[in-house]
Structure formats: structure tokens, C-alpha cells
Amino acid sequence: xxxxxxxxxxxxxxxxxxxxxxxxxxxxxxxxxxxxxxxxxxxxxxxxxxxxxxxxxxxxxxxxxxxxxxxxxxxxxxxxxxxxxxxxxxxxxxxxxxxxxxxxxxxxxxxxxxxxxxxxxxxxxxxxxxxxxxxxxxxxxxxxxxxxxxxxxxxxxxxxxxxxxxxxxxxxxxxxxxxxxxxxxxxxxxxxxxxxxxxxxxxxxxxxxxxxxxxxxxxxxxxxxxxxxxxxxxxxxxxxxxxxxxxxxxxxxxxxxxxxxxxxxxxxxxxxxxxxxxxxxxxxxxxxxxxxxxxxxxxxxxxxxxxxxxxxxxxxxxxxxxxxxxxxx
Ligand SMILES: C[S@@+](CC[C@H](N)C(=O)[O-])C[C@H]1O[C@@H](n2cnc3c(N)ncnc32)[C@H](O)[C@@H]1O
Numbered sequence: 001x002x003x004x005x006x007x008x009x010x011x012x013x014x015x016x017x018x019x020x021x022x023x024x025x026x027x028x029x030x031x032x033x034x035x036x037x038x039x040x041x042x043x044x045x046x047x048x049x050x051x052x053x054x055x056x057x058x059x060x061x062x063x064x065x066x067x068x069x070x071x072x073x074x075x076x077x078x079x080x081x082x083x084x085x086x087x088x089x090x091x092x093x094x095x096x097x098x099x100x101x102x103x104x105x106x107x108x109x110x111x112x113x114x115x116x117x118x119x120x121x122x123x124x125x126x127x128x129x130x131x132x133x134x135x136x137x138x139x140x141x142x143x144x145x146x147x148x149x150x151x152x153x154x155x156x157x158x159x160x161x162x163x164x165x166x167x168x169x170x171x172x173x174x175x176x177x178x179x180x181x182x183x184x185x186x187x188x189x190x191x192x193x194x195x196x197x198x199x200x201x202x203x204x205x206x207x208x209x210x211x212x213x214x215x216x217x218x219x220x221x222x223x224x225x226x227x228x229x230x231x232x233x234x235x236x237x238x239x240x241x242x243x244x245x246x247x248x249x250x251x252x253x254x255x256x257x258x259x260x261x262x263x264x265x266x267x268x269x270x271x272x273x274x275x276x277x278x279x280x281x282x283x284x285x286x287x288x289x290x291x292x293x294x295x296x297x298x299x300x301x302x303x304x305x306x307x308x309x310x311x312x313x314x315x316x317x318x319x320x321x322x323x324x325x326x327x328x329x
Pocket of ligand 1: 126137140144166167168169170172173189190191194216217218219232233234235238
């Protein structure tokens with residue numbers, strides 16, 4: 001049994017002022033305006049296009065949040081802000097915060113959604129704002145590059161492999177798998193608006209000869225193949241249960257005998273109360289997608305079982321489920 005929350009912790013859970021101060025600073029691009037030499041308030045206000053006396057309150061709060069430093073009447077970035085919040089930094093993560101800010105109004109509709117069961121949006125961000133979607137994927141790509149190669153090795157594939165990364169985004173996994181398995185060739189299937197980013201990352205990795213790009217809607221368009229391994233990483237929570245079941249069935253028909261489907265996602269536990277981050281993610285998906293949901297490992301096992309996979313195994317708790325197609329199929 002976990003310990004009871006203190007009153008201070010309850011207040012902390014309900015407190016979002018600093019969140020919105022940071023998101024607004026990123027929208028105003030305060031950190032890029034303060035890049036390099038320190039700036040006085042009026043220089044900063046000129047660069048940002050802001051009302052100086054009002055901006056001062058925001059900047060002072062950012063100093064208290066340790067994102068800025070103040071020296072006399074001039075302001076500059078902290079090291080962390082200079083690294084991650086200045087637009088031309090190679091480690092800029094502001095796009096992810098801009099996504100949170102773009103979803104702010106949807107969160108305001110949470111009460112209504114809970115009362116009525118009606119979703120606040122009719123499409124998800126990759127459809128409504130492809131540019132923001134690409135920018136977010138580029139940040140996730142940089143972060144995912146650290147964990148991708150280990151994940152690829154844990155699957156212990158025997159080569160050669162024809163690999164399909166369905167909804168492969170920036171190609172993070174396809175690139176990691178190519179790097180882990182020298183004889184693997186990959187296809188990244190994604191919406192046409194996403195693939196220009198994938199083209200860039202694949203080129204940066206020098207893997208143009210081993211990674212093909214295939215534009216389309218994976219629920220409707222031809223997937224190519226046959227493939228030895230299909231990966232669905234972080235795509236199924238944008239869709240409803242029945243659409244996922246149908247997609248898993250489609251993928252089964254594109255696998256070679258003995259081929260595997262690997263679903264990597266953020267699954268809830270059996271009671272739906274953990275992992276903790278995923279329970280909040282489930283509410284995020286509720287409020288920011290038309291039909292998405294967070295599923296349980298048992299759901300993925302059911303989709304695979306109904307699609308005809310011979311063996312279905314949870315490879316990593318709450319994270320990875322694998323189905324293997326039989327040779328007689
Ligand atoms: C959260 S990203 C996951 C990217 C990648 N699989 C990963 O794990 O890093 C979801 C991806 O699914 C793609 N996507 C969403 N709906 C799609 C559809 N109907 N057809 C093809 N791709 C889709 C989006 O463009 C996006 O690249």
C-alpha cells in the first residue's frame with residue numbers, strides 16, 4: 001500500500017502556473033531572444049515584440065524557475081535553457097512543449113468530455129497540423145536514438161530480415177534496426193506529410209540504400225511485402241479497438257510464414273491503474289484524439305490471436321507484445 005499524500009502534495013498536483021509560464025515563454029520564443037549576450041528588459045521586449053513591464057513579470061518568474069538568470073537589470077539563459085530551449089540549438093525540445101500548448105484548449109474541455117463521453121477533437125495532431133507533427137517527431141527521434149539500438153538487439157532477429165516500420169514516423173526504429181542488423185532492409189510506411197522528415201533522417205544516417213519510404217494510410221493503402229518483421233511502435237493508441245483489430249489482421253496477411261508482428265506501445269495494467277504515467281497518458285489520448293485509447297496487453301494479445309498468429313507473447317511488461325505467424329498459414 002503506498003503512503004497517503006500530504007496536503008502539500010495535493011496542492012502540487014493541482015498547480016499548473018509554472019507549466020503555462022514555461023509554455024508561453026516557448027511560444028514567445030523568449031529563450032532564442034535571450035541567446036548569447038545578456039539583454040536588458042527593453043532589448044528583450046523589442047526582440048520578442050512584447051510589452052516590457054508585463055514581460056518583466058514573466059522573465060522574473062522564469063528566473064525563479066531557474067530557466068533564466070538575472071544580473072542587475074539584464075537577463076540571460078541558464079545553461080539548460082540555452083541547450084534545450086533556444087531554437088537553433090541541436091538539442092532544442094521546444095516543439096514538444098509547443099504541442100502541449102496547442103493541446104491546452106482541449107484540456108479545458110476535459111470536464112465536458114467526462115460528463116458526456118463526447119471527444120473534444122475530430123482528428124489527431126498528425127492530421128490537423130502536419131508541420132507541428134513533423135517537428136515533434138524530430139524531437140522524439142533525437143530522444144529515441146538513445147534507446148532504439150538496444151530495443152532492436154533485444155528482439156534477436158536472424159538475418160536477412162525484410163522489416164516494415166508501420167507508422168514509422170521519423171524512421172527512428174528503422175534506422176536503429178538497420179544499424180543493429182547489417183543485412184536488414186526496411187520500409188517505413190507513414191502518412192505522406194510525415195515522410196519528408198523521414199527522408200532527411202534516413203539520409204543523415206546514410207541508409208538511403210537500405211530504407212525505402214512508402215506513403216499512405218495504413219488502414220487503407222497497400223502495405224507491400226511480404227515482410228519478416230513488422231513493427232507497430234506507438235501508433236495504435238491513436239485508433240479505436242476495432243480499427244486496431246482490423247489493422248493487425250491486415251498485417252498478418254503481409255507477413256511471410258514464420259514472420260513476426262511486434263507491437264510496442266504504452267499498455268495499461270490489468271486494473272487500468274498503472275503504470276502511473278500511462279494512466280495520465282490515457283486521459284491525454286481521450287482528450288486529444290477522436291477515437292484513440294490506451295489499451296491493455298490483453299487487448300493486443302486478443303487482436304493477434306483473432307488475426308491468426310500462432311504464438312503470442314508479452315516480451316516486455318506493459319510495453320512489447322509479439323505474435324509469430326505459423327509456417328502452415
Ligand atoms: C507517435 S508517432 C510514432 C512514430 C514511430 N513509430 C515511433 O515509434 O517513433 C505515430 C506515427 O503514426 C503515423 N500515422 C498516424 N496515422 C497513420 C495512418 N493512418 N497511416 C500511416 N501513418 C499514420 C504518424 O504520421 C506518426 O508518424
